[in-house]
Amino acid sequence: MKDVFVLGAATTKYGKSLLSARELALEASKKAIIESNIKPNDIQAGFVANAFSLAEKQGHLGPIIMSGLGIPDVPASTIESACSSGASAIREAWVNIGAGIYDCMLVTGVEKVSQLDTITATTYFSFGSDYIFEGACGASFPGLYGSIARAHMTKYGTTEEQLANVAVKNHENAMFNPNAHFHKKITVDDVMNSIVVASPLKLFDACPFSDGAASAVLCSEEFLRRMNGHASEAIKIVASGRAGGTGALHQRPDLTTLNSAVLAAREAFKRANLGPKDIDFLEVHDCFTIAELVALEDLGFYPRGQAAKATEEGQTKPGGQTPVNPSGGLKAKGHPVGATGVGQVVEVYEQLNGRAGQRQIKDARIALTHNVGATGGSCAVHIFEKR
Numbered sequence: 411m412k413d414v415f416v417l418g419a420a421t422t423k424y425g426k427s428l429l430s431a432r433e434l435a436l437e438a439s440k441k442a443i444i445e446s447n448i449k450p451n452d453i454q455a456g457f458v459a460n461a462f463s464l465a466e467k468q469g470h471l472g473p474i475i476m477s478g479l480g481i482p483d484v485p486a487s488t489i490e491s492a493c494s495s496g497a498s499a500i501r502e503a504w505v506n507i508g509a510g511i512y513d514c515m516l517v518t519g520v521e522k523v524s525q526l527d528t529i530t531a532t533t534y535f536s537f538g539s540d541y542i543f544e545g546a547c548g549a550s551f552p553g554l555y556g557s558i559a560r561a562h563m564t565k566y567g568t569t570e571e572q573l574a575n576v577a578v579k580n581h582e583n584a585m586f587n588p589n590a591h592f593h594k595k596i597t598v599d600d601v602m603n604s605i606v607v608a609s610p611l612k613l614f615d616a617c618p619f620s621d622g623a624a625s626a627v628l629c630s631e632e633f634l635r636r637m638n639g640h641a642s643e644a645i646k647i648v649a650s651g652r653a654g655g656t657g658a659l660h661q662r663p664d665l666t667t668l669n670s671a672v673l674a675a676r677e678a679f680k681r682a683n684l685g686p687k688d689i690d691f692l693e694v695h696d697c698f699t700i701a702e703l704v705a706l707e708d709l710g711f712y713p714r715g716q717a718a719k720a721t722e723e724g725q726t727k728p729g730g731q732t733p734v735n736p737s738g739g740l741k742a743k744g745h746p747v748g749a750t751g752v753g754q755v756v757e758v759y760e761q762l763n764g765r766a767g768q769r770q771i772k773d774a775r776i777a778l779t780h781n782v783g784a785t786g787g788s789c790a791v792h793i794f795e796k797r
């Protein structure tokens with residue numbers, strides 16, 4: 411396996427956009443190419459991370475993006491892995507470059523859903539669950555994560571106020587992210603008084619429906635060398651881990667953990683020969699506040715049932731011992747499904763290069779990303795290091 415690097419990465423602003431998926435994807439791709447100091451012709455292949463482009467009556471985005479970049483002969487196919495499509499596409503590019511098939515690849519994640527009304531968007535998203543047993547029975551993602559939250563509260567005594575702390579922190583972090591969906595500071599009371607979406611989860615416990623795109627150029631060490639010093643901001647993908655889990659929650663013995671995250675983290679830490687103590691900050695999949703707490707426990711940063719207290723104590727804030735989601739996370743930066751896992755890489759790229767402005771994590775050198783598909787049917791974990 412050869413070493414693989416992120417040469418450059420960039421994102422559009424997340425939120426409600428008037429642009430189409432193809433326009434968003436092209437904007438992010440062009441920015442990433444410029445950021446990488448390469449020409450489109452340097453790209454040998456690509457992956458598009460996307461889950462719902464059919465909502466715009468447009469599948470098969472790969473050729474459209476490559477044609478828009480002026481390289482129609484370059485192959486690009488879609489990776490769909492629900493909300494973990496982005497990290498799954500990064501993983502597949504890592505495999506391809508690591509195996510020596512390609513030297514330079516473009517990974518672009520994109521989603522455009524704000525044209526859908528809430529019921530339609532919720533229904534489309536529920537196609538990522540085990541639809542026969544969950545979505546079709548009315549158990550959409552807020553309901554499924556509500557069940558996970560309820561199980562965690564019952565088993566570990568986690569409170570609704572402790573869940574609210576996650577939202578308060580991530581909204582605060584997003585204040586310093588110009589590309590975030592929300593720039594709105596909130597309090598625990600705001601969360602507690604917001605409308606119930608799926609008890610115990612309320613409006614401010616949920617990520618929004620976001621549009622947006624994020625893009626990363628991945629390359630081999632040989633490619634970096636050929637760039638003759640024009641790749642000073644490249645970061646190394648130290649390790650990748652990926653695993654699956656049951657599609658449906660009722661097939662699991664314990665709702666307070668996502669086994670795919672446990673297994674993906676185990677693979678990534680083993681490949682990197684590192685552990686949680688080596689990580690300077692994390693971007694985790696906080697699609698609902700409970701998901702951030704479960705992530706921190708699944709990834710081994712806190713013992714079971716302890717992440718809520720740690721969050722309450724401020725340990726996961728930017729200045730704390732385990733900074734989590736300095737970007738604002740899915741909760742406040744936003745969750746354009748296909749883009750999310752690639753967007754986490756953009757945050758890592760900016761942080762490890764000391765370019766995160768007011769949200770910069772001091773002396774950040776090693777970072778971890780965690781991107782979950784649905785309620786854990788899939789998960790990919792990556793570890794990055796500044797060269």
Ligand SMILES: CC(C)(COP(=O)(O)OP(=O)(O)OC[C@H]1O[C@@H](n2cnc3c(N)ncnc32)[C@H](O)[C@@H]1OP(=O)(O)O)[C@@H](O)C(=O)NCCC(=O)NCCS
Pocket residue numbers: 493528532535551552607613614615616617618619697745784785
């Ligand atoms: C929570 C949810 C139902 C709210 O949707 P909605 O009721 O249609 O909300 P609207 O779009 O009508 O927005 C109403 C207001 O709430 C705000 N808002 C919407 N979602 C929000 C969220 N998740 N957090 C904070 N504010 C939110 C809007 O900005 C808007 O504010 P404004 O009136 O000041 O402009 C929706 O965001 C949701 O389902 N989120 C989860 C998405 C999901 O499941 N993703 C997959 C995860 S696995």
